[in-house]
Amino acid sequence: MQVFGPLEHHDYRVLDAECICHVCVPWRERHRALQEQQLKTQDHDISCACEECRIKVQRRTAYLAAMNKRDLYCEASWHAQLLTRNNNVFTVTVSDPVSGFALVFMNWLGGELNTRNDSWWEIRGLLLPLSHWFNRFSHAAAASGHSLGIPQYSGNIVAS
Numbered sequence: 282m283q284v285f286g287p288l289e290h291h292d293y294r295v296l297d298a299e300c301i302c303h304v305c306v307p308w309r310e311r312h313r314a315l316q317e318q319q320l321k322t323q324d325h326d327i328s329c330a331c332e333e334c335r336i337k338v339q340r341r342t343a344y345l346a347a348m349n350k351r352d353l354y355c356e357a358s359w360h361a362q363l364l365t366r367n368n369n370v371f372t373v374t375v376s377d378p379v380s381g382f383a384l385v386f387m388n389w390l391g392g393e394l395n396t397r398n399d400s401w402w403e404i405r406g407l408l409l410p411l412s413h414w415f416n417r418f419s420h421a422a423a424a425s426g427h428s429l430g431i432p433q434y435s436g437n438i439v440a441s
């Protein structure tokens with residue numbers, strides 16, 4: 282088991298089995314907790330409102346939140362590692378990117394994962410495309426000047 286870095290966090294087959302980062306560990310633990318509770322309540326009716334079933338619903342939300350965060354992080358990592366091979370220039374769907382280092386973006390995104398509650402991540406986290414996060418990052422970077430450590434890039438930015 283090991284921690285896969287932000288720029289190498291996109292191979293689910295490997296991550297599922299080996300990664301113990303701050304994104305994968307909660308995902309794995311919450312999955313186990315949900316399964317445990319599903320077993321406990323497997324012969325309960327779907328409309329059952331007992332305490333165990335209530336816990337099951339809570340654990341499902343917790344798990345789905347962790348899963349959506351992880352999916353976002355993995356998808357972003359895939360694009361981020363591509364950026365590093367292209368001089369850190371955003372080439373994905375960003376209309377007004379602040380170009381910069383992929384790692385800065387990933388670290389910023391890692392922080393964003395901790396800023397909302399599980400219900401938000403269960404529902405909204407699933408619906409927002411990656412471009413939403415790039416745009417948020419752009420705005421955060423623009424608002425903070427150099428404090429995000431993002432260098433200005435003067436070359437062409439290709440939006441696809």
Ligand SMILES: [Zn+2]
Nearest residue numbers: 300302304305
């Ligand atoms: Zn991980």
Ligand SMILES: [Zn+2]
Nearest residue numbers: 325329331334
């Ligand atoms: Zn029940």
